[in-house]
Amino acid sequence: MDDTILLFFILCLSDRLGIDLSQAYLEKIKISAERYPAQLVRGSSRKYTEWARGGSTEE
Numbered sequence: 001m002d003d004t005i006l007l008f009f010i011l012c013l014s015d016r017l018g019i020d021l022s023q024a025y026l027e028k029i030k031i032s033a034e035r036y037p038a039q040l041v042r043g044s045s046r047k048y049t050e051w052a053r054g055g056s057t058e059e
Contacts, residue, residue, distance in 0.1 A: 035048035036048055
C-alpha cells in the first residue's frame with residue numbers, strides 16, 4: 001500500500017474514532033520511558049517485564 005494512502009487512512013480513522021494522534025503519541029512515549037528507563041536499558045534488547053522483576057543488565 002502506498003505510504004500516503006496508508007497515512008490518509010490512519011488520519012481518517014483516528015478522526016472518526018475521536019483519537020488525538022498527537023496526544024496518543026505523547027502518552028505512548030511516556031509509557032515507554034517508564035517501562036524502559038534509558039540509564040538502565042541502553043544497549044539492551046530485554047523486554048520491560050525482565051526489568052520490572054529486577055533482571056540483570058547483562059545480555
